[in-house]
Amino acid sequence: MFLPVTRRRRPGGRLAVGAAALFAALALATPAQASPPAADEQPTLTEAVSTRLHTAAPGTATVLGSDTRIDVTRKQGGWAFGTAVLATPAGSEHLPEGRLFLAHRDATGWKVSFDGESSFSRLARTSPVMKAPEQRLLSAGTDGPQAAVAGDFRTGMTLPYSTGQSWTMAGGPHGWSGEAAPWSSVDLAGGDQVVRAVRAGTAYTMCQGWIRVLHDRGYATDYYHLWNNIGVDGATVQAGAFLGNTGTDVTCGGSALGRHVHLALRHDGAYIGIAGHNLSKWVLQSGGSAYQGSALHGSRQVAAGGALYNYGVLGFTQGVVDTDGGTTLTRRTGPGTGYAVAGSVADGETVTISCSRTGTSHTGRWGTSAWWHRLSDGTWVSDAFVWTGVDGPVNGTC
Template sequence: MLGRTGPRLRRIGAAAALLTLVGALSLGAPGGVAADERPAPTLTDAVTERLLERGGAAVGTAAAGDTPRVAVTRSAGDWAFGTAVLATEPGSDRMPHGWLFLAERTRGEWRVALEGEEGFAEISGRSPLVGDRERPLFAQQGGAQQGGAQQAGAQQDGSGEVGAYANGDMRTGMALPTTVGADTVMTSGPHGWSGSAAPWSSLDFAGGDEVVRAARQGTAYTMCRGWVRVVHDRGYTTDYYHLWSNISANGTWVGAGAFLGYTGTDVTCGGAAYGRHVHFGLMQNGSYVGLAGHNLGKWVIENGAAAYQGSALHGSRRVYAGGALYNYGALGLTQGVVDTGGGTSVNRRTGPGTGYPVAGSAADGATVSVACSANGTAHTGRYGTTSLWNRLTDGTWVSDAYLWTGVNGPVNGWC
């Protein structure tokens, strides 16, 4: 499809430079030169070496044929910051992979860390290149996903693998990456960032006003033309690819709902797009994670039997891939969505159990705010059996069996 093309990306800062190196870095010393006499790797070489190692771990042997693109967007003295991308061929069925990097030169050699690595969080705390709004977010980007792969709350990703999430806490605080108060089509259900492979971290959206917006506040970075990344709190990052007329950003603070670009078909860094859309991906601590069980706004994402299938739940209303989702906005971290399991409403009571008088009702799909929780009579809902009850901010109580909060337990402490 022909469409608008984005403006040429601006170079950011006087020290910014785009440096591209094709092929892997040879680790052997040149013939006749002792290993301890060879020149220290340049910044680009050091970043490329680390990028190929990380890419190999994330993608496998296929990464060896990708093209490293290293862009230094900030530098000062012995410090450097930028983006490192493994680009694929335009039209390829494989998507590009990339990370932010920080580098520090010590005794003439560059130490490089990519986001999601322990060193990234450590270096970011000392680097003069990291802004005040970036620093607390980067501090949460060091290390693998919290919790083990078998902990309560882990979700199958559709391929037999189990995704490891932050101790079963599936809250994102995000909205859909579209305009609040409008419909958009979820053209494809959960699938991998690069096709059908696990984890199923990604969704495709199109239609509506075709505007792509930040799902939550954070700092934004242009990975390449058509690809914007936003780093959020709680270790989360969101990717937006195939954009037309996307913003040029180098740590720009963006609020929830900020304009990032338009749905498009851009494949500057590789991959394929067969109709304008945004390819949306969820990461945690530098790695893509399965979307199933997480919420985007007031929709809970669920896998299908195969990649690109699946659905989204708002209360007990289910919309399958190909259907339209209304953007209700973000769900607060101490809020829940009422899910009656097909009913019209659930009773609100004056205490944590059915022995307490009814004090009203909450409609299916309604948003409620939780003040605290306590144990009471047991009930069974869509997500299992529980004796947990939630005291709402209006003083009434609702069984946790009829709420999606993203947490298998109190969402705002005990009463």
């Protein structure tokens, strides 16, 4: 575009451009650049986390209300880490919702990410506010080892109390908040009232009465209604570590009738159905409605209201014999019924698997399978009558 300018002749014959006209031309030719908001106009850290929390789950925020509780547990330079909780009133049918957050400030303000999000994983890799053990855990992201969990119901977890104790399953599979899906939770009560970590991990206090432990493979477990719970911010805990005592605490909302622990299962930053997963060699099962359901140990079924004995952890290369109503499972010298009988193993017993291969097909409680497992003693059993948590080889193929 041609812009006419006013010219006047200087001594010596040179042309001079009028300053006012030149500035006007430049103003027309150069687009205005947007400036970042002034520091005093940018949202504060807590405002940014609160806004992001409501944006991340608008439906949940609408139900729970606007009682947002932000706890900044670490801050260094332009980095911050902590917990963000949407609280509910005491006595509400809804339990609070909580996330771990990681925030980084740039010229435009605070950028907030929550655990389970890919942006959180990327930030965790370089953030100076992250501790080394949790950095390895939280920076794995959804493309890490936990990606292999699909179709794999092994957890390596126990029930949240000492091995050898029996507690009452006061409520079978139900939602984090009552009947809401997914049915991620069970209620457990009794015993010595001491709540323990179901597996090693990194622990955080979400609020009074609420502990979250992050495990490997993308799993996490929540423990709510605790009394005398530990105060932790990224502390490493071992399996069986003391987390608190059963209680009726509803500091962050919800309700509790009688002392118990509300145990919930999470994966990749969200609650998931707990049915089908194994805790202390019990396979949890959903019922026709929330709080019903049962748990299976071999062929033994215990309904909600019954006692669950803590048999200890089921290893990733182990299985529990489930004869689907029988008393024993035949062991053979090879992977099929054409091989000689080599003894038997009782229903409910734990077996250690060396490797697997296909053989004759059989149908049990969990469906039809042609896989056979070679046990640590060299004998073979049909996969159709062993709960392993996976549909296929357990410890490689033979």
